[in-house]
Amino acid sequence: DAKTTQPTSMDCAEGRAANLPCNHSTISGNEYVYWYRQIHSQGPQYIIHGLKNNETNEMASLIITEDRKSSTLILPHATLRDTAVYYCIVANAGNNRKLIWGLGTSLAVNP
Amino acid sequence: GAVVSQHPSWVICKSGTSVKIECRSLDFQATTMFWYRQFPKQSLMLMATSNEGSKATYEQGVEKDKFLINHASLTLSTLTVTSAHPEDSSFYICSATTGAGANVLTFGAGSRLTVL
Numbered sequence: 001d002a003k004t005t006q007p008t009s010m011d012c013a014e015g016r017a018a019n020l021p022c023n024h025s026t027i028s029g030n031e032y033v034y035w036y037r038q039i040h041s042q043g044p045q046y047i048i049h050g051l052k053n054n055e056t057n058e059m060a061s062l063i064i065t066e067d068r069k070s071s072t073l074i075l076p077h078a079t080l081r082d083t084a085v086y087y088c089i090v091a092n093a094g095n096n097r098k099l100i101w102g103l104g105t106s107l108a109v110n111p
Numbered sequence: 112g113a114v115v116s117q118h119p120s121w122v123i124c125k126s127g128t129s130v131k132i133e134c135r136s137l138d139f140q141a142t143t144m145f146w147y148r149q150f151p152k153q154s155l156m157l158m159a160t161s162n163e164g165s166k167a168t169y170e171q172g173v174e175k176d177k178f179l180i181n182h183a184s185l186t187l188s189t190l191t192v193t194s195a196h197p198e199d200s201s202f203y204i205c206s207a208t209t210g211a212g213a214n215v216l217t218f219g220a221g222s223r224l225t226v227l
Contacts, residue, residue, distance in 0.1 A: 034215075036216075041202070041221070041223070042220055042221060043115075043117070043204045043205075043206070043218030043219050043220050043221045044155070044204070044206075044216075044218045045218065046215050046216060046217065046218075049215065087154075099157075099216070101154040101155040101156075102154055103153075103154050104154070
């Protein structure tokens with residue numbers, strides 16, 4: 001599975017949009033981009049995933065570049081409860097569901 | 112939505128004892144469950160993959176005789192840390208998938224193990 005590169009940490013003001021980047025330049029054609037987040041001392045929580053097209057759900061939007069080498073997770077109106085570590089993972093959606101977890105981006109939403 | 116319950120959320124035990132952690136999918140049948148371990152300020156490390164009715168597949172470096180995994184039903188998997196030692200103190204997390212869809216995992220809340 002391809003590796004990803006994310007900034008170690010980011011800050012965001014409460015109520016503003018949080019844009020979390022992820023580079024995955026070695027992604028292959030059948031690999032999806034997944035985003036999970038982990039609030040301190042809890043299990044990870046699925047946020048969103050996509051293959052080629054931009055995706056939106058009740059939690060966030062996922063923007064994938066046309067060449068698929070990078071993506072951005074957007075939290076449109078960040079709240080204090082969005083403070084967490086955000087993981088960007090690329091993986092094949094085949095039988096092997098093993099996801100490789102990096103260190104993610106630690107997002108701090110400030111009042 | 113899919114819910115995974117993990118119990119206990121925290122446990123303290125003496126060195127040499129065994130500890131069992133349960134992972135249950137509450138509203139769906141989990142064909143596959145995963146067990147992870149996470150040390151402070153580190154990422155999740157996959158320990159093993161558990162499929163209902165078959166032996167678990169362990170990752171390299173994980174002792175299968177020390178970390179016993181049982182997946183006897185489509186809604187329950189257990190991890191038993193046998194003869195626990197202080198170095199086994201960690202945050203243990205399970206996740207489950209229905210097998211449908213693209214790798215979307217539902218995680219339990221985690222179990223904090225402290226071995227004295």
